[in-house]
Amino acid sequence: MKKTEFDVLMSIKEKGQCDADYLARILYKPLDTIEESITALKNGGFILDGQLSKKGEAELNTHRIDNAVILSAGMSTRFVPLNYEKPKGLLVVKGEPLVERQICQLREKGIQEIIIVVGYLKEQFEYLAEKYGVILIETQEYNTRNNHASIWAARHYLKNTIITSSDLYFEENIFQTYAYDSFYCTVYESGKTAERGIETDENDKILTTMYGDKCYDTWVTLGYAFFSTQFSSRMIEILEKIYDLPETASKFWADIQDDYLEELYMYAKRCDSEIIHEFDSLEELRAFDDKYLHNADSQIMHNLCCLLAARENNIIGIESLKKLKYSMFKFRCKGDTYICDVNPDEQEKVNYQGRVYYQCHDFMEGSLKLFKMDKNIKIGGVYYTDTENELMQLYDYSKDFKDYHERSLPLCAAENIISPFANLPLNFGFQERYIMNNTYSFNMDDNFIGCEKLFPFYQKISDVCGRIFGAKYTDPRPFTGMHCIDMITKTICKPGSKMMILDKDYGGHASVRPVVERLGVKVYDAPYDLEENDLDYRAANEMIKKLEIDYVLLAPSDLIKPLNVEQIDTTHCILLWDCSQIMGLIAAGLCSNPLKTMKNIILFGGTHKTFPGPASGLIMTNEKYLHDMMETEINPKYLRHSQMHQKISLLFALIEFEKYGSQYMSHMIHCSNYLGSRLREKGYDVADVHGQISRTHQIFIRCSKEEMNTIYNNAYKLEVTLNKKHKALFYGYGIRLGTQEIARYDWNDAALDTIAEVLIHLSDKDINIDEVKQLIHLLPPKTISYTFSDNIVNQFNNLSIYS
Known part of the structure; x- marks a missing residue:
């Protein structure tokens, strides 16, 4: 049975509906694919009169999930200050402890054997064994290792096993009684995301994963996962081999999966992003359950309110300082910035990010100490105010952005640069x-x-x-x-x-x-x-x-x-x-x-x-x-x-383009075809249509997955902005280039020859970064062309609200 057919069969069982439109929507599949699956299931005798037949029930039962492991050992260091008092999985959210809600949802799906891996504040979980009959197992490495240690601690229970985390909140019960093969819940994230992005094939098998700046408008893993017996066995074998390696200590189990993705393959279970909630900080929880704005049921928060004559919703911008000291966190209250130490020692001031925080409160019995940032801070013989320090940071961020784009080789097909003329109205006060x-x-x-x-x-x-x-x-x-x-x-x-x-x-x-x-x-x-x-x-x-x-x-x-x-x-x-x-x-x-x-x-x-x-x-x-x-x-x-x-x-840009656009676009297409030709001569597989490399600003380089990743990673190091692609349009894998910005600088063929040489070097696994940077430095200045003269621009400048 194919995976989509299995998913349809299971959905009919769970939802009691055999409507193709409804199933296409909840399975995120094209309608014709669902209709084909329903037809195949009917012909195979798995569906009868819109319901599962005995054969269909028997088929599902061969894929029954055995048990669930709930990971609850971690210290949740970003969840200050509540994590100092209670494990995150025991927080009451919308009337229910997070872990208890999941236990009940698992039991609703017929999963009786539930294992909870505990570590930090483990004693607070003990009541769950009596209340729900769950099995508690302990890992003692929660403070030195990442969550792969919890997987290792539960290895004797791993078979057809759901793996979830106690701090997740599912609006609907999305656990399953049956599973076709290993999977990870995924949601769609618009825009840029720091989550773990994925690319899949047409059957939703995860082909590759990516992180950080590489993730944009993509599906990301979020929620629980399911390990098949085969997956569990292979994961244990791999952990046995790498567990004691120093580089393993900091890895999530999903990082290990990334390292062995072909062996530890999974499918994507696509879910509505509004169903799965993961709270990384108290601020995120407050946005979901406003009870935590006013009463977090925390003695630390209560004490802070007493010391500062404040309400809990006045305490904002809470941030862990675990790298400075595990027991410290920073926050703002009524316009002032504080550092709190819940396990204080004798120090009377704290230095953090070039600022000095002086002791301002010492709570009774020494259980909590507050430090407040001095408004006038002396650094290197110069006094800086709090506001001036913020301005310095803003200046640094802005300079870093500006310098990066002055240095970079701009070949991203999704971006362009606007002229000083088109920029003029941004300073006129229209906003x-x-x-x-x-x-x-x-x-x-x-x-x-x-x-x-x-x-x-x-x-x-x-x-x-x-x-x-x-x-x-x-x-x-x-x-x-x-x-x-x-x-x-x-x-x-x-x-x-x-x-x-x-x-x-x-x-x-x-x-x-x-x-x-x-x-x-x-x-x-x-x-x-x-x-x-x-x-x-x-x-x-x-x-x-x-x-x-x-x-x-x-x-x-x-x-x-x-x-x-x-x-x-x-x-x-x-x-x-x-x-x-x-x-x-x-x-x-x-x-x-x-x-x-x-x-x-x-x-x-x-x-x-x-x-x-x-x-x-x-x-x-x-x-x-x-x-x-x-x-x-x-x-x-x-x-x-x-x-x-x-x-x-x-x-302004439209008027500019009306005069100069035809010349600019002609040069842009020339750049695409000239650069593409040079890359082809040097050995790249450059796509074309009927012999013409491009009729737009884009160039497609088709290559293996390995070469694509080499080019991309080298480009990242050298600040060459381009995109990697994994889709049929590239016959599998490839790189997309854009010439619209370099054409705007009116760079000539000699500059394009240099760019081609840079791009060829990017496929070298042993690239000499400094040598290629020297090539990039040979490129002409980034002077915007195809625009009105400075004389025209200067006529408008005196209109600026800042002039």
């Missing part, structure tokens, strides 16, 4: 001002006095977009390209309607599916022709007609040729065309503009990629009925303040 409605719905009765001074800018944006894009109706109110998708779908799409999208494996934006599915829209993947790097339009049009598709939403992130969307038959559907990546090419007339030739189309996108404007959004259409659906709904229903400084900066 703080309001205007309601858009160009076509403006009226003073709905507005603030003074907004009429902003209206001409909106009108001018419409005028310029009419000239550049041929748009009758323009809406610049959204903040980003993704915000455009959000605003458009909320205002024109109806729950239950059908939508065709571009799958992420073929370059589609990964956020589209979860955004539209949450609106109740049924999603279908557009058929794709890999050889053409484009949709299979014949099959797509047949699918639109057969399934009565209402909307086609195409949001390509990866493309070396513009999609030929004009081949889509929009007689009975609406095309939503996210042209973020090629907006500049359309505006320059270097690729076709479907807005001028097609009916029932909305053209939109982010304005900071090939179009070199601020990070903003732009919606355009020539259909009055579509315009009317959005015009009065976006504002004020879904958006109140439209960030006028962004909009006016966008207007």
Whole structure:
């Protein structure tokens, strides 16, 4: 039995429903995949009349989960100050102790044998053995090792085993009675995340994991996991081999899985992010259960309130100082910053991050001591005030950011730089001002006095977009390209309607599916022709007609040729065309503009990629009925303040592009093809379509997984901004480059030759970092071209509110 068929069978058992639409939604699978699985289960005799047959019940029972292990040994050092008094798993959240809630949820799924691994404050868990009949086992290494030590302590119980942590809170009972194979719960995280991101195949098998800056708009592991008997056996074997190695001590069990992912494979169990809650700090718990804002049931918090004549909700910004001393934490109260030591010694002051905190309170019996930051701190003979220190930090952060982007080699296809001319309005004071409605719905009765001074800018944006894009109706109110998708779908799409999208494996934006599915829209993947790097339009049009598709939403992130969307038959559907990546090419007339030739189309996108404007959004259409659906709904229903400084900066960029955009885009495409050719000559497998490497700003390098990771890791060290990819569009693995920013500097072929040499070095496992840095230093200065002269810019400078 295939995994999806098993998941369908189990869901029918648990949910009592055999509705394909419902199952597709909760399993995060395409409807046709679910329908095929249901048909296969019926034909195999596993389903009868929408319910499990005896054969189906028997099949599930061969996959029954044996037991569960709850990890509760850790010290939860970030959860100060509550962790000094009670293990996090015993905190009462919304009326229930966290660990007891999970025990009850496991028992509801028929899992009777429950093992709890304890360590820190272990005695506080002892009542659970009598109350629930759970098994308590101890690890004594909780303070020197990470949670792999708890897995090791429970190794004799590992078989078909759920592994969960006592500090998790599940809104719904997402534990399972049966499991097909090992899995980890995952949720979708929009934007940047510090969590452990994953990439999977079509069956949800985890192929690779990533962390930190590499994670953006992705599924991440969060919640509990399930070890199959095979997984458990192999994990124990690996732990036996590496347990005593010094580098193992700090690893989570998931880190060990990452190191042996091919042997310790898992599948992703996709869950709604609103169901799984993990609290890393008291501040996060307060946001979930406001009881903890006012009464955390903590003697330490009570004592602090007495000492400072404060309420608990006055104590904020709580931060562990475990690296300084385990018993110390920092917090703010009523504008002052303190350090608290719950196990104080004789010291009278604390030095931390260049600041001096002096003892200000000594609690009775010496059980708690407070230190307060001196407002005038002497460092190296110079006095710095608290505020000045904050300013110094802000200066350092800003300088670090600025210096990084001055040094880096910018080859990220998702970013661009705007000119001093387009930057001008950001200093004119527009940001703080309001205007309601858009160009076509403006009226003073709905507005603030003074907004009429902003209206001409909106009108001018419409005028310029009419000239550049041929748009009758323009809406610049959204903040980003993704915000455009959000605003458009909320205002024109109806729950239950059908939508065709571009799958992420073929370059589609990964956020589209979860955004539209949450609106109740049924999603279908557009058929794709890999050889053409484009949709299979014949099959797509047949699918639109057969399934009565209402909307086609195409949001390509990866493309070396513009999609030929004009081949889509929009007689009975609406095309939503996210042209973020090629907006500049359309505006320059270097690729076709479907807005001028097609009916029932909305053209939109982010304005900071090939179009070199601020990070903003732009919606355009020539259909009055579509315009009317959005015009009065976006504002004020879904958006109140439209960030006028962004909009006016966008207007300046539009006017700049009208004059210089064609030259800029032509040079950008030249850069893509010249650089791609040089890389191909030097041995890289550079993709092309019918012999042309690129008709956009992007270059695709196809390579093995190992080479991809080598290139990426070396690029990270050398501050070369690029992306690695794992999708069918790259025939497996690859690197995506973008030339839009280097083209904006008008770098010539000699500079591109140097860039090619740098990129070739990135595939070298034994790269000489210093040698390649010297190559990067040979590149020309980053002087923005294709813009108005300094004389023009200087005419506006005296308008700045800061001048």
